[in-house]
Amino acid sequence: MSKSCRGLIGIAALLGVTLEGPVFAAEPFEQGMVTITLDDGWATQYTKARPALNARNMDASYALVTQALAQGWGGYMTTAQVQTLVAEGNDIASHTVSHPNLMTLSPAQLTSELVDSQSWLVNTLGLPAVPNFVVPYGYYDATTLAAIRQTYGSSRTVKGGRNFRDSIVYELRANDVHQRVAVSTVRGWIDQAAAEKSWLILVFHEFIDGTPVRDTQYRTSNFTAILDHIRTSGLPTVTLAQGVAMMEGRTDPDPAAGLPVYVDGMESGFDNWSWATHSLDETGVVHAGSTAIRFEPDAWSGLMFHHSGVDLSQYQSVELWVHGGTTGGQAVQLVLHDGSQWLGAVTLDAALGAPIAAGTWQKVTVPLASLGVTSGTLVDLYFMDASGGDQGTVYLDDITLVPY
Numbered sequence: 154m155s156k157s158c159r160g161l162i163g164i165a166a167l168l169g170v171t172l173e174g175p176v177f178a179a180e181p182f183e184q185g186m187v188t189i190t191l192d193d194g195w196a197t198q199y200t201k202a203r204p205a206l207n208a209r210n211m212d213a214s215y216a217l218v219t220q221a222l223a224q225g226w227g228g229y230m231t232t233a234q235v236q237t238l239v240a241e242g243n244d245i246a247s248h249t250v251s252h253p254n255l256m257t258l259s260p261a262q263l264t265s266e267l268v269d270s271q272s273w274l275v276n277t278l279g280l281p282a283v284p285n286f287v288v289p290y291g292y293y294d295a296t297t298l299a300a301i302r303q304t305y306g307s308s309r310t311v312k313g314g315r316n317f318r319d320s321i322v323y324e325l326r327a328n329d330v331h332q333r334v335a336v337s338t339v340r341g342w343i344d345q346a347a348a349e350k351s352w353l354i355l356v357f358h359e360f361i362d363g364t365p366v367r368d369t370q371y372r373t374s375n376f377t378a379i380l381d382h383i384r385t386s387g388l389p390t391v392t393l394a395q396g397v398a399m400m401e402g403r404t405d406p407d408p409a410a411g412l413p414v415y416v417d418g419m420e421s422g423f424d425n426w427s428w429a430t431h432s433l434d435e436t437g438v439v440h441a442g443s444t445a446i447r448f449e450p451d452a453w454s455g456l457m458f459h460h461s462g463v464d465l466s467q468y469q470s471v472e473l474w475v476h477g478g479t480t481g482g483q484a485v486q487l488v489l490h491d492g493s494q495w496l497g498a499v500t501l502d503a504a505l506g507a508p509i510a511a512g513t514w515q516k517v518t519v520p521l522a523s524l525g526v527t528s529g530t531l532v533d534l535y536f537m538d539a540s541g542g543d544q545g546t547v548y549l550d551d552i553t554l555v556p557y
């Protein structure tokens with residue numbers, strides 16, 4: 154290790170760099186719960202996972218690719234096997250017709266993948282409805298999400314984390330249990346769900362008795378160890394449908410009500426991907442509510458708030474509150490980014506028309522038109538150091554997109 158590299162680690166340690174996971178506006182359930190989702194309809198789900206589930210009286214949710222069933226793809230379950238799963242009380246979710254990346258499809262193809270898979274499942278399996286959707290690869294954006302909402306009552310992603318009563322039903326979080334995920338890691342997730350009374354959704358693909366040779370394979374004995382830990386923890390296993398039924402049914406917030414980004418934690422499906430030294434749980438300097446954001450705008454580092462996609466044509470401005478700490482005068486740049494390019498940027502002092510003040514909260518309003526942004530999709534919202542140097546601590550609170 155070079156001297157300069159060691160120096161950097163020393164500085165990071167000195168600054169107390171923290172890596173924070175996403176924070177929710179979390180309404181707990183009555184107790185924690187776990188869902189086993191089995192994606193794509195692999196044959197080993199029937200031959201290896203099903204016996205382990207049945208032996209423990211656990212129902213699962215199977216996310217099926219209908220073309221695999223209709224065309225009898227090798228390595229996948231047959232329609233007759235799926236009918237047995239239904240008869241045994243398991244839950245069926247749609248996972249499209251052909252498992253495409255939804256973001257690459259024409260509008261007609263997108264509709265077909267969503268609608269045709271649902272009607273095939275309803276008709277072939279004799280189900281009253283198939284209201285729940287599982288997003289292939291977890292790839293979606295604002296357009297695909299809007300189409301999913303036309304056809305389904307919920308959709309599950311592979312965004313890691315847990316769900317709460319007030320989570321958005323179209324962006325259900327789920328933890329992918331692929332080959333490299335240790336049983337102890339999954340046990341930790343289950344214990345976390347128990348402690349916070351949240352809903353943990355686990356995703357499995359294929360099963361193998363020996364050593365996995367593909368990322369999507371999971372060792373059967375590790376799967377049963379996970380099921381046993383769920384039993385030991387006392388948490389109920391629920392299907393996707395049962396879990397969704399216990400939620401408040403919150404969809405994406407109505408644009409007319411404004412889109413909060415941060416209130417006392419991340420909101421509206423924004424995730425905290427910040428790399429600067431920061432905290433989302435500052436309690437000493439707060440504008441409103443219980444917490445604010447504390448941020449060290451040093452060495453070009455920044456806060457980064459990530460979303461699956463916000464249609465900016467619905468919003469006229471970004472509003473937030475800023476506090477300059479003990480020093481004031483910090484150079485901090487607000488950047489709107491669509492995932493591939495900058496849509497617009499402005500420094501907070503330019504937006505204020507004055508330097509950021511020390512010792513007080515100031516409201517900042519940034520009309521999107523002033524940045525030349527009248528359309529486009531917001532994916533990442535940044536607050537970045539614009540000095541390149543070492544600046545005093547800045548506090549932010551109540552960040553909102555204001556609708557027309």
Ligand SMILES: [Zn+2]
Nearest residue numbers: 192193289290
């Ligand atoms: Zn899949």
